[in-house]
Amino acid sequence: MRKHLLAxxxxxxxxxxxxxxxxFGTLQGTTAFVLGGETALSMTESDLHLGLESAGVDVAAIEPGVDSCTFDRIESLVDDATAAAADTIIGVGGGVALDTSKAVADALDAELVTVxxxxxxxxxxxxxxxxxxxEGNFDGYVHRDRDPDLVLADTGVIVRAPTRFLRYGMGDAFATRFEAEAVARSNEVTHAGAHSTGAxxxxxxxxxDNLLSYGESALAANERTAVTPAFERIVETNTLLSGLGFESGGLAAAHAFxxxxxxxxxxxxxxxLIAFSTIAQLVLEDRDPDILESALDVYHTLGLDRRLTDLGINDGAVETVAKNACSKDTTMSNEPVTVSPERAAAALRTADELIAQY
Known part of the structure; x- marks a missing residue:
């Protein structure tokens, strides 16, 4: 059995x-092309110049306003980075800018830094x-042959973002344990194309565990723009641990939903959406009541508590969600139980009622 850990x-x-x-001491490149969102670059550009200059890396060009990840935008940025003779791509901002930087680095076989x-x-x-x-519709994936060469998470910058973003990240991280456990139980392969490691x-x-122990305190710190040990723990949880967990541990029903x-x-x-879907996954798998109770407790304590109507889904749309969640292009097949659209719909409705009753 081949196992593979991506990092x-x-x-x-x-x-x-x-x-x-x-x-930046691990970088091999000497010429950087920086891209990102307007706000993200306004917060970081001067510090990036300081850090890169100290590391002997020249900033050849900076491209602001990267607010969409489309194939046309990627192609345009590849041309710009090529003209700048860049050997290092640096993406700054949220998921859109970072995904764009990954695709540009892949096209150029360049070193990649995500900030x-x-x-x-x-x-x-x-x-x-x-x-x-x-139009904002899903158009495909770009799979770089390796993870970023360097991830730079400046908590002094991240803490200045509205607290809701930290909460959204915790919602995504909320699923990581349960999806990895489902993949391990079903003995399916992960994103890496191999079985998950114990690590x-x-x-x-x-x-x-970190969401349970530090999540509430991290949210309070973020509200007051305070970098505390709890805030640092949750930034690492949302960014590093969840990233390693989903790529090397695998995805299952939560992301299928x-x-x-x-x-x-x-x-x-x-x-x-993923946080709600995690509760539905636990129902689907008929997990131990103590585990479900603990998950519901964290779900509410962290302010993730949303019902289907809060997510813009009426009861009639549940069937559509369930049917699409069970299609062949999702990770529902990684579940250790047999899932039909009917069973998936029942799990969604039951999760909604459990959340209402909590």
């Missing part, structure tokens, strides 16, 4: 790490880019 080449986290040359400015996603540590069309499963389980929601008029952030 970034280096992960550096801390308050002020962008401005220090030591943070998240919010902790709402595990995109900074993964190899995959999700690409959309001009991946341990990391995945630690995401839930998430894809089902995407085929409807659901109106909610990814993290909130």
């Amino acid at each position: 970034p080449g280096a992960y550096v986290q801390g308050d002020g790490v962008i401005a220090t040359g030591e943070s 998240p400015t919010i902790a709402s996603t595990d995109a900074p540590c993964s190899s995959v880019s999700v690409v959309y069309d001009e 991946a499963l341990t990391l995945a389980r630690s995401t839930f 998430g894809k089902g929601f995407s085929k409807t008029d659901a109106d909610a952030q990814h993290g909130l």
Whole structure:
């Protein structure tokens, strides 16, 4: 049985790490092309210049306003980076900018640095880019052959983002343990095309433990723009542990339900959809009542508590979510139980009622 653990080449986290040359010490390239969102770059550009200059890396060009990840935008940025003779691509911002940077680095076979400015996603540590069309509809994936060479999480920057982004990231991380456990029980392969390692499963389980122990305090710290040990723990949980957990531990029903929601008029952030879907996954698998109770407790304590109507889904749309969640292009087949659209719909409705009764 082949096992495979995916991970970034280096992960550096801390308050002020962008401005220090030591943070970039693992880089081999000498010429950087920086891309990102307007706000993200306005918060980090001066510190990036300081850190890269100290590390002996020249900033050849900076491309702001990267607010969509489309194949046309990727192609345009590849041309710009080629003209700049860049050997290192640096993506700054949220999931869209980071996914775009991964696709550009893949096309050029360049070194890649991701610099998240919010902790709402595990995109900074993964190899995959999700690409959309001009209307915002899913258009495909780009799979880089390796994870980012360097992930730089400056908590002094991330703490300045609205608290809701930290909560969205916790919603996504909320699923990591339970999906990895499902994949391990079903003996399916992970995103890496192999079976999960014991280390991946341990990391995945630690995401839930950290949310339980530090999540509430981290949210309070974020409200007051305070970088505390709890805040640092949750940034690492949302960014690194969840990223390692999903790539090397695997995805199952929670993200399958998430894809089902995407085929409807659901109106909610990814993290909130995945958090609700995690409760539905636990119902689907008939997990131990103590585990379900613990999950519901965390779900409510962290302010993730949403019902189907809060997500923009009426009862009639549940069948659509369930049917699409069970299609061949989702990760529902990684479940250790047999799942039909009818059973999936029952799990969604039961999760909704459990959340209402909690």
